[in-house]
Amino acid sequence: MTTEDTTRPARQRPKKAHVARGARVVAVGLASATALGLVGILAEPQRATTGSSNDPAAQPVPTVTGPILRIVVHHPVPDDGDDGNGPSYARPMVRRVDAPSTIPRASTHGSD
Amino acid sequence: MASRVQVIVNTAVEPDPVRSTMGFLEHLEALWSRFVPDSDISRLNMGAGGPVRVAPETLVLVRTMLEAWSATDGLYDPTLLPILVDAGYGTSKVDPRATTALPASAAVPSHPRECIGGIIVDDDDGTVTLPVGVTLDPGGIGKGLAADLAVARLLAGGTAGALVSIGGDLAAGGLAPDPAGWMIDVEHPIASIGPVMTVSIDHGGAATSSRVSRTWRVQDRQHHHIVDPRSGDESDTDLAAVTVFSRSGHHAEAFATAAILHGSDDVLEYLGSLDLSGVAVSVDGRIIASPDLHGTQSVDAGGPVP
Numbered sequence: 001m002t003t004e005d006t007t008r009p010a011r012q013r014p015k016k017a018h019v020a021r022g023a024r025v026v027a028v029g030l031a032s033a034t035a036l037g038l039v040g041i042l043a044e045p046q047r048a049t050t051g052s053s054n055d056p057a058a059q060p061v062p063t064v065t066g067p068i069l070r071i072v073v074h075h076p077v078p079d080d081g082d083d084g085n086g087p088s089y090a091r092p093m094v095r096r097v098d099a100p101s102t103i104p105r106a107s108t109h110g111s112d
Numbered sequence: 113m114a115s116r117v118q119v120i121v122n123t124a125v126e127p128d129p130v131r132s133t134m135g136f137l138e139h140l141e142a143l144w145s146r147f148v149p150d151s152d153i154s155r156l157n158m159g160a161g162g163p164v165r166v167a168p169e170t171l172v173l174v175r176t177m178l179e180a181w182s183a184t185d186g187l188y189d190p191t192l193l194p195i196l197v198d199a200g201y202g203t204s205k206v207d208p209r210a211t212t213a214l215p216a217s218a219a220v221p222s223h224p225r226e227c228i229g230g231i232i233v234d235d236d237d238g239t240v241t242l243p244v245g246v247t248l249d250p251g252g253i254g255k256g257l258a259a260d261l262a263v264a265r266l267l268a269g270g271t272a273g274a275l276v277s278i279g280g281d282l283a284a285g286g287l288a289p290d291p292a293g294w295m296i297d298v299e300h301p302i303a304s305i306g307p308v309m310t311v312s313i314d315h316g317g318a319a320t321s322s323r324v325s326r327t328w329r330v331q332d333r334q335h336h337h338i339v340d341p342r343s344g345d346e347s348d349t350d351l352a353a354v355t356v357f358s359r360s361g362h363h364a365e366a367f368a369t370a371a372i373l374h375g376s377d378d379v380l381e382y383l384g385s386l387d388l389s390g391v392a393v394s395v396d397g398r399i400i401a402s403p404d405l406h407g408t409q410s411v412d413a414g415g416p417v418p
Contacts, residue, residue, distance in 0.1 A: 089359045091358075091387060092313045092315050092357060092358070092359060093313065093314045094312075094313050094389040094404060094405070095293070095311065095312050096406070097309075097312050098310075101292065101295060103290045104120055104289070104295075105120075105295030106118050106120060106282050106284075106294070106295070107118075107299050108277070108280045108297070108298055108299065108319065108355050109301075109303075109320050109322070109325065110301065110320050110322025110326065110353055111115065111280065111322065111337075
């Protein structure tokens with residue numbers, strides 16, 4: 001596991017949703033699929049889970065070798081008072097980016 | 113779903129959002145996979161015309177399938193599973209022991225509108241009823257919907273922002289780590305070429321339909337999994353891949369399926385008619401992008417796609 005610490009540069013930003021004060025954590029996890037599961041591989045040793053044993057999300061995930069969990073910590077930014085983190089079903093703002101940032105990004109591609 | 117999963121979380125509240133998301137996705141896999149004998153989808157497909165009690169998530173899945181079929185005028189069709197199985201895609205790509213069970217009556221509906229209309233989703237009883245012979249395949253919408261649900265779950269749990277990608281079909285919501293939005297590389301169908309472009313979205317989803325990413329060979333013939341519902345045959349589209357950006361992962365996935373069927377001559381007109389952004393790669397290597405994605409840098413087409 002690797003950890004990076006970044007400070008977002010001070011610059012003009014569009015209004016964004018309200019965020020809690022305090023350090024931000026961006027976790028990026030990559031995992032490969034097993035035959036019958038979406039994920040069967042994590043880099044960390046198996047740990048006891050909390051929560052109800054009937055909660056499927058709390059079931060232990062099998063331990064296998066693999067991939068990479070990278071945590072990037074962003075320093076907090078001023079609260080600009082905006083709120084609304086719920087899902088939106090409006091058309092998204094889509095923009096081609098010619099100078100991509102170094103912040104972790106996803107990829108879209110045909111089925112693996 | 114036999115796919116790589118990527119999770120990006122901004123300002124997580126729970127202690128291990130990636131692990132809990134993976135657990136949630138495994139839960140959906142157990143409900144929706146046609147390769148799992150006792151999944152809700154497998155039990156529905158073997159339901160022989162009677163009501164089958166399913167999980168709430170599966171009620172959402174089936175209802176989403178029906179809505180997507182209607183929205184795409186049938187170009188996204190969840191009832192084509194017998195065609196895929198007959199063509200050789202009855203076995204999981206990652207575990208040859210995992211196969212699809214179909215009843216003897218399974219057939220592709222000759223009158224899709226009537227059969228789709230005969231699918232009953234009863235939210236009060238928690239059941240779904242399929243007409244005899246009708247079977248459902250979550251492929252083409254399941255990954256996008258799973259990503260939508262996973263993101264919504266993270267946001268409801270207090271996470272400021274989240275992106276979940278399942279096999280390249282993804283959803284994003286809340287506050288992105290970058291002020292410019294969620295960054296998404298659109299991969300070229302030929303992986304060695306590198307991204308076609310990078311796109312940012314403020315929320316919603318992205319999905320790619322490709323005729324070159326998931327293929328198999330039966331005897332001397334190469335097959336792919338893009339079936340054209342209008343003909344009942346594998347699509348002969350001249351597009352290698354189409355990526356669509358939309359308001360949700362499942363919406364993007366259904367319309368990516370519909371868009372690739374339009375071919376290179378019509379794909380932009382189709383996307384424009386729906387106010388969707390997208391980019392396509394033709395089999396001869398041309399990059400075709402909606403006007404809002406043209407950008408200032410040219411894209412290396414990379415030559416024909418094998």
